[in-house]
Amino acid sequence: KAGVTQTPRYLIKTRGQQVTLSCSPISGHRSVSWYQQTPGQGLQFLFEYFSETQRNKGNFPGRFSGRQFSNSRSEMNVSTLELGDSALYLCASSLDSRGGNTIYFGEGSWLTVV
């Protein structure tokens, strides 16, 4: 059974540009969540999608957005990139939105903003 797949794995962008990251959850999983990992702030929750609806949102500016498609695949977008957006972005999936479900993480997308 394939795990959570994130693309691209590595990317470099320039300040002011925008970026789209993609996540394919484990087959059968309908909940997808996104996290940002930085050395200074650690792992922070961005948002969660379930059945194409945003169910939860973290404390990030509106430049960070996401969506989920009918096949449960998800994308997140960051517009007007800033140097501080350089981070590892992790996608996670689970069967549904209930707490206690096992949540599986992808390998992440490394974003560098220059």
Place this chain on the structure above:
Amino acid sequence: AQSVTQLDSHVSVSEGTPVLLRCNYSSSYSPSLFWYVQHPNKGLQLLLKYTSAATLVKGINGFEAEFKKSETSFHLTKPSAHMSDAAEYFCVVTTYNQGGKLIFGQGTELSVKP
């Protein structure tokens, strides 16, 4: 609201000696608690989870954790460290109605000396 405090940012042990990584949590509701491990430049792997069943939880690779409600703790232990255990470990909390929104501790880096 939920929060997690990992009491040690770095733990160093010798190979073959016991491992103890400490975690305290705070939660307004019955929590689900997890330990994840992250090896360098990798995603997060679930070690074990507690979801209101048995208070002593066994995970992969010989790790286990005990949920102590009176102490609001969920410490991770392993009887005998292996070189391959060197990694970053995260204690995580969520609740039933927060599902995919995981709250992470700041992490504990485990070093294993030969």
